[in-house]
Amino acid sequence: MENVQTLKSEKYKKYFCVPYLMGPNGVRLLDEMLDAFPMKYTEDNSILDLGCGSGLTSLYLAYETGAKVFAADLWISEEDNRKRIEEWGMQDRIIPMQCDANDLQFDKQAFDAVVSVDSYHYFGGKEGYFIEKILPLLKKGGTALICVPGIKNKYTGRSEAYLGPWLGDEASLFRSADEWKQIIGKNRDIVSVKTWELFGFYIPWQEWFDTLHGYALKDKQFFDSVIRPFSCFVGIMVTKI
């Protein structure tokens, strides 16, 4: 992620501001994830962007994979996201919806891929959630590609102690790559679960700080003391048979 000029995400740079960014730049994180696990689709394929926020990751997914994207989020209204999607002229390719990841109403095997950036830790951290709620939504051969902020493997089990000063009660949501592998779990329909620590770190954070959002300024105060030494971004890739 060091040579930013060559990244696909550079094309979306004018959106690296409020209200599009809601945390460390998810489009940069997606770049690294899709580089490692490319998704080449057509409009006959569907991706669920779960916890899409203001829809920027959905825009990136629609353009960069070619698929139709269902942009689902809890905190951001369907109307707000529809307005943005229409401004982008992408209403035929991105379908906004406000819903809770704990109560998804999609048909079984509706999606070729489920993607989630910087949101899965809010709802997916309980063992059994993936197998019960996400796996059935994937077609056979489908992929789940998830990126969450987490704690480095070497500090596994110490989230409250190390991240508590920054995150308070939310520290427990930040798990290590090793823990996420366990949390996703095993099932006869899963071919493989890969979890890892992403290389990308400084640029997604710096671009969030550059928005000057109140939460970004608060995060920045903890960057040197907590975020940089103890946290990372965790990638999760699951393939279904």
Ligand SMILES: C[S@@+](CC[C@H](N)C(=O)[O-])C[C@H]1O[C@@H](n2cnc3c(N)ncnc32)[C@H](O)[C@@H]1O
């Ligand atoms: C930090 S934002 C990330 C947004 C976007 N993916 C990105 O990278 O810019 C976290 C998102 O998770 C969503 N979220 C949290 N809990 C959720 C739930 N139970 N169901 C659906 N979305 C949820 C919120 O609505 C919020 O927009």
